[in-house]
Amino acid sequence: MERRPPGSSRPTEPGPCLSGQRGADQAASASLQSAARARPGRHPLAVAAVLPAGGCGERMGVPTPKQFCPILGRPLISYTLQALERVCWIKDIVVAVTGENMEVMKSIIQKYQHKRISLVEAGVTRHRSIFNGLKALAEDQLNRKLSKPEIVIIHDAVRPFVEEDILLKVVTAAKEHGCSDCDLEFGTECLQLALKYCCTKAKLVEGSPDLWKVTYKRDLYAAESIIKERISQEICVVTDTKEDNKHVSHLLEEVLKSELNHVKVTSEALCHAGRDLQKIILDQCYNFVCVNVMTSDFQETQKLLSMLEESNLSILYPVVVVSVHFLDFKIVPPSKKMENLMLIREFAKEVKKRNIWLCGLLISYPQDEQKLQESLREGAIIIASLIKERNSGLIGQLLIA
Ligand SMILES: Nc1ccn([C@@H]2O[C@H](COP(=O)(O)OP(=O)(O)OP(=O)(O)O)[C@@H](O)[C@H]2O)c(=O)n1
């Protein structure tokens, strides 16, 4: 997803919010933005979005309408709203939901702290739902809460992976182009309706493969794996300032880097002020490994957990914390420390309420350098799978490398 470095600037009119993208995406957005800036006589466009979300999801084959089906515990529609909210130049987002799901929708907005959202009643067909949304924008029925838009983006609530670039292209095309024969030939039914009844000029813009619609149950699994992939791109290895701990943390960091290609592995000290760690949290890193050497108590892990609980990081995605304990099994047999280590279950139960998924990992710390490397590698493989697979069944478990 969807990381946003703190303090990054966002345009106040159609133009990409660079902060949400990386690498090639950033470069593409930047060139689009400067192209938009270069347009003579350009003025800010008033843009709104209407999200039809009033279907029953018959093809999904489950009683819950698909837009409310959970992915990593959060309803699908919340991901779509998040994707649109990140686009700062969309002023209002109008969601069409059925009367019976109105309260569910309100509680989703509240729980996941969505902003700029207004709700209208859905219609019996998708087009009627869209029409109700447009009517609300045109007539400003909602107590003058909505600004009157020049351009309205219509986006299915069940297409969670929409990116700012494509929205910008659509808005730009809506503003600049006429409707071609090709668009009428190969376009969708809305295009024809818009032309027939409103004489609205339209242009077909090619989308990205990620814009696909969640329709069948298998699409939920596909969406889940895309989201897991996005949130497992960074791991922060945390330890206290003791030299021994810093040394072992560094070794683990190196092994994690070689085991997890393309994943950014950083390390931070859990010092009193914890300023750097705060920055990592604000930067939206969702994976933490807390290193404890020759100790089976959880002081450092608890400090980290409190910081995470105080932040709102886990509202949108589960945050994985692996409490790693290095013990020399020859000097300290694990059985002696087991009682203490089993406390992981209690801590895990507590923080799970805040969507923080805690696991314990015991790594053998032999004196022999080669053997240490071997157990570090085994530990790194376990950490990688905890972070990438995000299996809620492993919450509170103590794993051994
Ligand atoms: N009366 C309707 C029907 C559909 N939609 C919305 O239109 C989008 C695309 O429609 P579709 O994928 O066909 O959704 P469903 O109608 O829910 O699916 P199905 O055809 O499997 O029942 C969805 O976000 C859906 O909630 C709507 O707002 N109002």
Ligand SMILES: O=C(CO)[C@H](O)[C@H](O)COP(=O)(O)O
């Ligand atoms: O998937 C759909 C409904 O199931 C829509 O038809 C699809 O999103 C195209 O929409 P539009 O006609 O508005 O371009």
